[in-house]
Every structure is written in structure tokens, then in C-alpha cells.
Amino acid sequence: MFRKTLVAASVVLLTAAGAASAADYPARPVRFIVPFAPGGNTDVQGRLIAMKLSERWKQQVVVDNRAGAGGTLGVEILAKAPADGYTLALASFGNILVGPSLFPKLPYDPLKDLAPVVLVSQPPGLLVVNPGLPVKNVAELIAYGKANPGKLNYGSAGNGTWNHLFAEHFKALTGVQMTHIPYKGANLAVTDVMSGQIQLSFAPFPAALPQIKSNRLRVLGVTSMQRSPVLPDVPTVAESGLPGYSAATWFAMLAPANTPKPLIDRINRDANAVLALPEVKAAFAADGTEPAGGTPEQLRESMRSGIAQWGKLVRELGIRL
Numbered sequence: 001m002f003r004k005t006l007v008a009a010s011v012v013l014l015t016a017a018g019a020a021s022a023a024d025y026p027a028r029p030v031r032f033i034v035p036f037a038p039g040g041n042t043d044v045q046g047r048l049i050a051m052k053l054s055e056r057w058k059q060q061v062v063v064d065n066r067a068g069a070g071g072t073l074g075v076e077i078l079a080k081a082p083a084d085g086y087t088l089a090l091a092s093f094g095n096i097l098v099g100p101s102l103f104p105k106l107p108y109d110p111l112k113d114l115a116p117v118v119l120v121s122q123p124p125g126l127l128v129v130n131p132g133l134p135v136k137n138v139a140e141l142i143a144y145g146k147a148n149p150g151k152l153n154y155g156s157a158g159n160g161t162w163n164h165l166f167a168e169h170f171k172a173l174t175g176v177q178m179t180h181i182p183y184k185g186a187n188l189a190v191t192d193v194m195s196g197q198i199q200l201s202f203a204p205f206p207a208a209l210p211q212i213k214s215n216r217l218r219v220l221g222v223t224s225m226q227r228s229p230v231l232p233d234v235p236t237v238a239e240s241g242l243p244g245y246s247a248a249t250w251f252a253m254l255a256p257a258n259t260p261k262p263l264i265d266r267i268n269r270d271a272n273a274v275l276a277l278p279e280v281k282a283a284f285a286a287d288g289t290e291p292a293g294g295t296p297e298q299l300r301e302s303m304r305s306g307i308a309q310w311g312k313l314v315r316e317l318g319i320r321l
Helices: 002-024 041-057 069-079 093-102 138-147 162-174 186-195 205-213 261-275 278-285 296-317
Strands: 030-034 061-065 087-092 114-121 126-129 152-156 178-182 200-203 218-222 251-256
Touching: 002 261, 030 041, 030 069, 041 061, 041 087, 041 114, 041 251, 041 261, 041 278, 069 087, 069 093, 069 114, 069 251, 087 093, 087 114, 093 162, 093 251, 093 296, 114 261, 114 296, 126 138, 126 186, 126 205, 138 162, 138 218, 152 162, 152 186, 162 178, 162 200, 162 296, 186 200, 186 205, 200 205, 205 218, 251 261, 251 296, 261 296
Parallel strands: 030 061, 030 087, 152 178, 152 200
Antiparallel strands: 087 251, 114 251, 126 200, 126 218
8 A cells, every 4th residue: 555655656756747847948048950961851841840949948948850760760769869858850751661571670669669749740741753644643553553554653752752652652552553663762753754765654853843843743642531731623543543542651750769748748739839830831732731730649549550651552562681
């Protein structure tokens, strides 16, 4: 009985201490790890969020770009950081949802070593083709692919990247034979779709949008369940001929495991306020997406379901990095 009382008292004291620290948080600069090099969409989103949190907290939120190992290096640093709320990270599709199945020895378990804070965004991709390909929608692309097996080549940013997996998801649902051509970046794949070296790609908005507007690419569909506010007249892939297809990339703010819940709740509340700002919504729209937000519990469920969904596809394909 004494032991139970002692444990209960300890929980109350720890909760009270966490609440007190949350009220004073942050009392010093916060490190915000972006697990990729400067300039990409992860970095752009991360710097915008860091700037707005700095303004809100009256403390500097310092972006720390830690590129390497497909984005897993920065997340490993986060997992090993003190669980005090002063180290956060903007994690992504590859290093959280795909990493556990893609890397044979991932140095962290996303569900055990990390604490979910808030879902930041889920940008869709764009299914784009060379304008010379005789298809105007997804249904015609499927019919063309089945009538011409082996003649379609698609480009991605490399093995295991989201545009590789989006295309393989497409293949699995349709049975269309397409050859994967991996590049060292999504922009290079888009360039070769325009030139006709390859026929199609699942491309990010920033790389594809200018080429679509100049008619150097034809867009067949948006990969998400809903149409994009940036291209409201473009149907989803599901609407354009493949019912049931849905795929989106994924960005989330995470903390080290065992970060006190009052701190997580405080950061979550402020991050949600930042994501609701009109200027943040406008910046995200350029990537064809909207800020997500929500609770840490909703983010944890998103992590669980995403790891299960994409991990199954990676294992079926036998991809290893």
C-alpha cells in the first residue's frame, strides 16, 4: 500500500513539475532539426515554422540542417537528445513512415524513441506525363499501359522515395507494367519527362507546377483524396480513372520520447496556432497543400497507419537501402 501511495505521489509531483516548466517554456533558444540540406521543401517549411514560433515564444528557434542517410541522421540525433522540449525536428515521409522497412538497421524506432507533437502537412504529388503521350486522363493512361506493356518508363528521385512508392502503388492497383528510372532528384526526373526521355512521373508541386502552366507537362491527376486548391480544375487520380487511389507525403513535428506531456501539449498548442496563420497557409499553398495540425494522439495514429501502409509495399517490392 505504501509503495502504491509513493508511486502515485511521484506521478503527481512529476506532472506538477512538467506543468510548471511548460508555463515557463521556452526559457532559452530551441533547436529545430531539419534532416535535409537547405533549400528543399522540408527546409522551407521548417524555416517558416521556426520563424513563426520564434515570434510567438520571444525565443530563437534555431534551424539545424542535419542531412544524411536519407534523412535518418537528423532523426537519430533527435531520438538521442534530452527530452526537455529544447530539441525538436521536422520529420518526413521517408525517415518515419518508410524508414523502418527501408533501412535494415534503422538506429531508432519511430513509435518508441520519438514523441509526436503535431502533424504539419500532407502534400500530394502530381501525376504528370509528356504532352506527346496520347493520353488525357488516368483511365487513358491505364488503357495505354495495358495495350503497350513495357513501353512506359517513370522517373523518381530514387529508390524508396515517395514518388517511387506512389508509382509502385499505382502499378499494384492497375497491373500496368512500367519501368522505374531512378534519378538523383525529382527535378531531374521532371526534366526528362518534358524532353520525352521518360513518359511520366509522380512529381512534387514546386518542380511540376511551372512546367504545367507553360504546357511542357500534362497533368493527369493529384494523388491525394481531395483536389488541390492550387489546381482546383485538376481531378484527383481517383476521379480521373483509378478509384481508391490515394497517396500523400507527410511532415510532422516530433520530440524525443519521454518529453513531459505538459511540454508536448504546450508546443502542440503553439504549433497549431502557427499553422493557422494566413501567411503560413499561403506559403503551404505554393506546395499544393494546406497546414494539417491536430493533437499529438492524432499524429501518433497517423504514424502507425502510415508505417503499416507503406512498410507493406516496401516489403512486397523487396526494397533495401
